[in-house]
Amino acid sequence: MSTLHLINRSPFSTNVLHELADAVSEGDHILLIEDGVYAAFGAPCWTLPEGISLWALQEDCASRGVTPSSVTWGTMDMAGFVALTASTHRTVSWF
Amino acid sequence: MAPQGLTYALMVQGAPYSQQASHSALRFAEALPAQGHRVAAVFFYHDGVYNAASMMSPPQDEPHLLERWRALHQVQQCELLVCVASAIRRGLLDESEAKRHGHSHPTLEAPFELTGLGQLMHAALHYDRLITFAP
Numbered sequence: 001m002s003t004l005h006l007i008n009r010s011p012f013s014t015n016v017l018h019e020l021a022d023a024v025s026e027g028d029h030i031l032l033i034e035d036g037v038y039a040a041f042g043a044p045c046w047t048l049p050e051g052i053s054l055w056a057l058q059e060d061c062a063s064r065g066v067t068p069s070s071v072t073w074g075t076m077d078m079a080g081f082v083a084l085t086a087s088t089h090r091t092v093s094w095f
Numbered sequence: 096m097a098p099q100g101l102t103y104a105l106m107v108q109g110a111p112y113s114q115q116a117s118h119s120a121l122r123f124a125e126a127l128p129a130q131g132h133r134v135a136a137v138f139f140y141h142d143g144v145y146n147a148a149s150m151m152s153p154p155q156d157e158p159h160l161l162e163r164w165r166a167l168h169q170v171q172q173c174e175l176l177v178c179v180a181s182a183i184r185r186g187l188l189d190e191s192e193a194k195r196h197g198h199s200h201p202t203l204e205a206p207f208e209l210t211g212l213g214q215l216m217h218a219a220l221h222y223d224r225l226i227t228f229a230p
Contacts, residue, residue, distance in 0.1 A: 033119060035115075059122075085103075090224070091226050093227035095229035
């Protein structure tokens with residue numbers, strides 16, 4: 001069962017990204033939205049298992065002047081967000 | 096291939112105009128029909144219940160969140176469910192609760208409705224996806 005993990009808080013104000021690292025498994029997706037996109041400035045400083053897809057929501061990046069590090073993070077628009085919630089079995093919000 | 100024609104329930108926990116949750120949830124919900132999906136219910140919880148404040152009067156050059164929710168209800172026929180326990184203590188009362196507590200005017204009106212957590216459980220069990228928009 002694949003899971004979409006939503007992160008809406010800045011990595012500078014929460015530790016959930018580290019907690020999340022223990023909860024993800026192969027085939028899962030992580031999507032940064034709202035202030036969560038500040039985590040997309042660089043590579044994650046935590047260790048993730050193989051086979052996790054990392055995304056940042058384009059419009060929240062644009063409104064904050066964040067250009068995601070393209071080596072690590074893909075970007076998607078709201079339509080992509082919707083498609084991801086449909087193609088995964090469940091969505092979990094971390095906050 | 097993503098499945099088609101899914102029904103969604105959204106949970107909104109962020110307060111309007113101080114957190115982005117309402118905006119994110121609305122943009123998400125408004126993007127569903129283009130892919131053949133629809134939002135069947137929105138559950139407002141914790142400070143998210145302020146989205147239902149019937150006297151909400153934002154400046155004209157700002158998004159009117161109450162009107163956006165009403166429009167969503169009209170377009171996608173979704174239920175707008177407000178947690179009664181979160182709402183009453185924050186001063187959001189429908190007509191019968193206002194009467195019961197001795198107030199002259201309701202502060203919450205249709206299409207928003209006061210409901211319990213049972214409705215959230217019902218939404219989680221009966222609809223295909225539940226997406227939480229956190230504070």
